[in-house]
Amino acid sequence: MDKPHFIRPCTYIWLALMLLTVTTYSIGEAGLGGLTVMLIVIGTAAIKVQLMANYFMGLRRTRWLWRGIVLGWLLLVTGLITIAYLSTIK
Amino acid sequence: MAIWFFIFAELLAFGIFFVAYAFARAHNVVLFNESQQHLNITSGAINTLVLITSSYFMVRAVAAIKQNLSRECARWIAAAIGFGGIFLVIKLFEFHAKFADGITLSTNTFYMFYLSLTIFHFMHVILGMVILMAVMLKARSGGYSAENHTGVETGASYWHMVDLLWIILFPLVYVIH
Secondary structure (H helix, E strand, C coil): CCCCCCHHHHHHHHHHHHHHHHHHHHHHHCCCCCHHHHHHHHHHHHHHHHHHHHHHCCHHHCCHHHHHHHHHHHHHHHHHHHHHHHCCCC | CHHHHHHHHHHHHHHHHHHHHHHHHHHCHHHHHHHHCCCCHHHHHHHHHHHHHHHHHHHHHHHHHHCCCHHHHHHHHHHHHHHHHHHHHHHHHHHHHHHHCCCCCCCCHHHHHHHHHHHHHHHHHHHHHHHHHHHHHHHHCCCCCCCCCHHHHHHHHHHHHHHHHHHHHHHHHHHCC
16 A cells, blocks of 8 residues: 655655754754844744644644634734733833 | 544643743743753753654554554554653653752742643643553554544644644743743
């Protein structure tokens, strides 16, 4: 039997997730901070969550309702985190 | 279907925790930034790589059972559990270092959040490993097939959720300042 078609894209997604993690780690190790860095780091995390939800969890093959709930949760949480961060900038 | 309600409830609980951390930080920026510098960002990053790889192994487990390869499916799940174990060991070293420094939940607000969030997540990793263990044993005994593998997909979904939460937790607590 042929291998399921989703293995190859998921392997690429795994590689992308590893690279994005190394990027976040490099930023953290360099001690970088500030609004731009924060937006890059939280944006990277949001992209990673979407990749994982859509490809690993297979949400892109399910009804829009499930994708919408996860996307809504992600936007709400990362949005509120960003608002909290912005409130600290004078 | 039921697993999705469970997953959404978990996302909601952690989401509230993440937002509470962010707003608590907004009221104690100096304290949070200073305390965060004492975290081991390398172990946090390695654990992220470990969980992502473990999740990928579960993708392969689902792919294997869709081909009716029960033994291969069980092996991928065993690998995912093994990486879950690596995550726990690294986290235990991290906790040990903090406790050895006399840090507890009551040290300050940052450590209250750091310990609560990471221990709460740690418990979810253990629960996920128990679920995967049960799925692996059933897969090994031929309990799943290409036509009937909901259990494998359910276990995988829970495991991906545990990983997904860590993907937010790591930058939020270890990196952003």
